Amino acid sequence: xxxxxxxxxxxxxxxxxxxxxxxxxxxxxxxxxxxxxxxxxxxxxxxxxxxxxxxxxxxxxxxxxxxxxxxxxxxxxxxxxxxxxxxxxxxxxxxxxxxxxxxxxxxxxxxxxxxxxxxxxxxxxxxxxxxxxxxxxxxxxxxxxxxxxxxxxxxxxxxxxxxxxxxxxxxxxxxxxxxxxxxxxxxxxxxxxxxxxxxxxxxxxxxxxxxxxxxxxxxxxxxxxxxxxxxxxxxxxxxxxxxxxxxxxxxxxxxxxxxxxxxxxxxxxxxxxxxxxxxxxxxxxxxxxxxxxxxxxxxxxxxxxxxxxxxxxxxxxxxxxxxxxxxxxxxxxxxxxxxxxxxxxxxxxxxxxxxxxxxxxxxxxxxxxxxxxxxxxxxxxxxxxxxxxxxxxxxxxxxxxxxxxxxxxxxxxxxxxxxxxxxxxxxxxxxxxxxxxxxxxxxxxxxxxxxxxxxxxxxxxxxxxxxxxxxxxxxxxxxxxxxxxxxxxxxxxxxxxxxxxxxxxxxxxxxxxxxxxxxxxxxxxxxxxxxxxxxxxxxxxxxxxxxxxxxxxxxxxxxxxxxxxxxxxxxxxxxxxxxxxxxxxxx
Amino acid sequence: xxxxxxxxxxxxxxxxxxxxxxxxxxxxxxxxxxxxxxxxxxxxxxxxxxxxxxxxxxxxxxxxxxxxxxxxxxxxxxxxxxxxxxxxxxxxxxxxxxxxxxxxxxxxxxxxxxxxxxxxxxxxxxxxxxxxxxxxxxxxxxxxxxxxxxxxxxxxxxxxxxxxxxxxxxxxxxxxxxxxxxxxxxxxxxxxxxxxxxxxxxxxxxxxxxxxxxxxxxxxxxxxxxxxxxxxxxxxxx
Numbered sequence: 087x088x089x090x091x092x093x094x095x096x097x098x099x100x101x102x103x104x105x106x107x108x109x110x111x112x113x114x115x116x117x118x119x120x121x122x123x124x125x126x127x128x129x130x131x132x133x134x135x136x137x138x139x140x141x142x143x144x145x146x147x148x149x150x151x152x153x154x155x156x157x158x159x160x161x162x163x164x165x166x167x168x169x170x171x172x173x174x175x176x177x178x179x180x181x182x183x184x185x186x187x188x189x190x191x192x193x194x195x196x197x198x199x200x201x202x203x204x205x206x207x208x209x210x211x212x213x214x215x216x217x218x219x220x221x222x223x224x225x226x227x228x229x230x231x232x233x234x235x236x237x238x239x240x241x242x243x244x245x246x247x248x249x250x251x252x253x254x255x256x257x258x259x260x261x262x263x264x265x266x267x268x269x270x271x272x273x274x275x276x277x278x279x280x281x282x283x284x285x286x287x288x289x290x291x292x293x294x295x296x297x298x299x300x301x302x303x304x305x306x307x308x309x310x311x312x313x314x315x316x317x318x319x320x321x322x323x324x325x326x327x328x329x330x331x332x333x334x335x336x337x338x339x340x341x342x343x344x345x346x347x348x349x350x351x352x353x354x355x356x357x358x359x360x361x362x363x364x365x366x367x368x369x370x371x372x373x374x375x376x377x378x379x380x381x382x383x384x385x386x387x388x389x390x391x392x393x394x395x396x397x398x399x400x401x402x403x404x405x406x407x408x409x410x411x412x413x414x415x416x417x418x419x420x421x422x423x424x425x426x427x428x429x430x431x432x433x434x435x436x437x438x439x440x441x442x443x444x445x446x447x448x449x450x451x452x453x454x455x456x457x458x459x460x461x462x463x464x465x466x467x468x469x470x471x472x473x474x475x476x477x478x479x480x481x482x483x484x485x486x487x488x489x490x491x492x493x494x495x496x497x498x499x500x501x502x503x504x505x506x507x508x509x510x511x512x513x514x515x516x517x518x519x520x521x522x523x524x525x526x527x528x529x530x531x532x533x534x535x536x537x538x539x540x541x542x543x544x545x546x547x548x549x550x551x552x553x554x555x556x557x558x559x560x561x562x563x564x565x566x567x568x569x570x571x572x573x574x575x576x577x578x579x580x581x582x583x584x585x586x587x588x589x590x591x592x593x594x595x596x597x598x599x600x601x602x603x604x605x606x607x608x609x610x611x612x613x614x615x616x617x618x619x620x621x622x623x624x625x626x627x628x629x630x631x632x633x634x635x636x637x638x639x640x641x642x643x644x645x646x647x648x649x650x651x652x653x654x655x656x657x658x659x660x661x662x663x664x665x666x667x668x669x670x671x672x673x
Numbered sequence: 674x675x676x677x678x679x680x681x682x683x684x685x686x687x688x689x690x691x692x693x694x695x696x697x698x699x700x701x702x703x704x705x706x707x708x709x710x711x712x713x714x715x716x717x718x719x720x721x722x723x724x725x726x727x728x729x730x731x732x733x734x735x736x737x738x739x740x741x742x743x744x745x746x747x748x749x750x751x752x753x754x755x756x757x758x759x760x761x762x763x764x765x766x767x768x769x770x771x772x773x774x775x776x777x778x779x780x781x782x783x784x785x786x787x788x789x790x791x792x793x794x795x796x797x798x799x800x801x802x803x804x805x806x807x808x809x810x811x812x813x814x815x816x817x818x819x820x821x822x823x824x825x826x827x828x829x830x831x832x833x834x835x836x837x838x839x840x841x842x843x844x845x846x847x848x849x850x851x852x853x854x855x856x857x858x859x860x861x862x863x864x865x866x867x868x869x870x871x872x873x874x875x876x877x878x879x880x881x882x883x884x885x886x887x888x889x890x891x892x893x894x895x896x897x898x899x900x901x902x903x904x905x906x907x908x909x910x911x
Binding site for chain 1: 696716719722766773790794803
């Protein structure tokens with residue numbers, strides 16, 4: 087088998103993984119800040135501008151540009167929303183630089199965000215925020231941002247490695263720095279090792295190990311799995327954000343799990359149980375308009391009560407608002423539901439909580455540097471900015487702000503770096519052997535294992551967790567991993583062999599599922615997205631800790647570290663005295 | 674149902690038949706995925722977002738270019754049969770995967786990128802949303818660059834150099850964008866031999882756009898603007 091494996095070698099100066107908001111901004115900023123003649127390469131698992139999740143952003147972009155709003159207020163909302171777990175310096179940088187980045191998007195990149203009648207930017211309200219702060223382009227904000235960024239990148243002398251899947255971060259022999267990244271050129275099915283002086287990883291988290299999930303199909307936690315194998319510390323790994331209303335259309339369709347937008351509940355949509363009754367007021371005084379985590383738990387609790395096997399989820403109902411009004415106001419959503427056979431405007435659409443965003447990630451500093459020389463991480467792969475919960479509208483802000491920061495930082499750092507570093511050939515060989523594992527085994531059914539993992543994570547490490555459940559989850563994950571290692575793939579051709587990539591996807595997802603579960607066991611309280619039925623209280627805010635997971639040999643160890651309140655302490659605020667608690671009318 | 678799927682590469686290929694179980698809520702992408710996951714593990718196709726936002730998964734379905742993630746089987750099934758092939762007018766990589774680079778190269782060639790008139794240090798321009806220019810620009814802004822119009826276009830088929838509907842629609846958006854600093858240059862670009870004057874207004878682009886955009890009308894207006902610009906001397910920025 088190994089005789090057939092070809093390895094190509096390639097060099098660049100700045101290598102960027104990913105083509106969402108982080109990757110594209112990193113490429114543009116690296117080009118602006120690096121010395122002339124620096125070679126920049128953008129490598130993506132799919133096509134530039136198409137794969138990744140920034141493109142899928144519906145809601146919008148949080149930025150303190152609205153009347154009366156301030157960076158301080160955006161920062162306080164981010165800290166409160168993250169239940170005091172965010173790295174405060176990162177959260178501050180996020181809110182402060184979002185202002186610059188939105189101006190850059192409008193003025194230099196060419197995005198056009200929706201306007202008020204007088205021509206000023208329109209800021210819409212989003213749950214959990216004390217100001218109308220979210221700029222947007224209808225409910226297709228991500229398409230506008232990524233299309234415009236993509237044009238800028240495609241028109242510049244930036245080398246493109248499309249459909250190149252990263253499978254290993256390869257260090258130098260002494261382990262002190264990164265040498266480069268090992269890829270599979272998916273179209274040809276060959277391995278390619280690319281050395282670079284600096285590498286930015288922006289592959290996007292994406293918790294697709296859950297039965298119901300929203301992210302793009304290419305996202306399978308490859309970045310975090312690579313960082314784990316390299317021995318980097320990962321923080322907040324228990325924090326998986328569920329969106330309350332994912333479409334439920336059956337196991338056989340890729341539509342299942344995709345988001346029905348937040349605005350449906352905001353506009354007055356009802357959630358109904360099997361008997362046709364509203365239930366959210368049993369859980370929260372705000373009813374359907376409660377925050378994502380609360381509504382997700384309400385739906386989940388109601389699902390557990392239901393004994394009718396024909397009905398898995400709950401229903402969203404909009405028809406009391408007038409079907410015509412719904413068709414006008416939510417044109418895109420109504421059309422999308424209709425395409426998969428549901429009538430959102432006048433009928434009932436079955437919904438379930440769906441894994442949406444991953445707050446956890448690699449430990450980085452506010453300049454995106456990691457514990458290893460030469461590696462930078464931005465976007466959903468980086469942990470810290472959101473703590474235990476991400477506010478709607480802070481995701482695209484995070485990826486674009488920190489992608490740009492990474493590009494600037496790499497452009498500066500590369501000036502003081504010498505020549506390219508040689509890889510540890512032993513690690514390189516081991517990564518290739520790992521990827522080839524299924525090619526020498528009898529072909530099995532990878533999709534069955536994916537379903538098993540998704541069931542295990544949904545049932546035992548999902549919306550509501552207990553120690554017993556998570557221990558059971560760990561056992562299930564270990565069994566699934568053992569089965570995966572025994573499951574082969576038809577390798578008669580390696581060119582665009584999606585089943586081989588499904589296997590590799592499963593390997594990444596299995597590794598990170600274990601980390602999520604162990605971090606979940608380590609957090610013995612309930613904060614934000616992480617809810618422990620056996621520890622329902624938030625715990626002492628002043629003694630807040632975050633989890634840090636790291637590989638130690640074959641095992642994963644999880645430690646706790648205290649949150650450093652570098653800017654504000656629980657119970658305090660940095661808003662000037664006399665500022666109102668909220669600027670939102672009728673909040 | 675009987676599903677015929679084209680398998681091959683740039684050198685050629687043939688249809689292979691698969692019996693795929695029918696389901697209630699089933700898209701063409703689901704059918705293709707079922708075949709790869711259960712019947713032919715080496716079948717290649719491309720998708721990403723699953724919800725009609727990324728424009729990665731377009732294919733020929735019973736002879737028509739479509740976004741497969743949002744095309745319900747019931748809508749296109751003919752006598753219990755489906756025929757799925759790689760998108761027309763683009764080079765095949767393998768099976769149902771095409772190389773989209775020529776499409777994007779033309780997007781850039783038609784001037785499809787912003788030329789800044791301000792910087793990140795400046796305030797955001799106040800722009801009234803209801804002016805004619807802004808309405809024109811908005812009309813094409815939701816393009817997901819899926820290449821369905823490009824695959825449907827007879828002119829692209831007969832003249833591979835033609836920039837095609839999506840790229841020209843983007844150019845029309847730019848010509849109407851008051852923030853763009855070099856709109857005249859874009860009008861010069863689209864007036865060249867591979868540009869908007871190749872369009873015969875057959876309308877396949879508009880008929881097939883999954884987002885109900887109207888590239889044909891955008892190109893017709895672009896032609897008028899380009900002529901006006903040439904008569905005024907061309908070259909200068911509008």
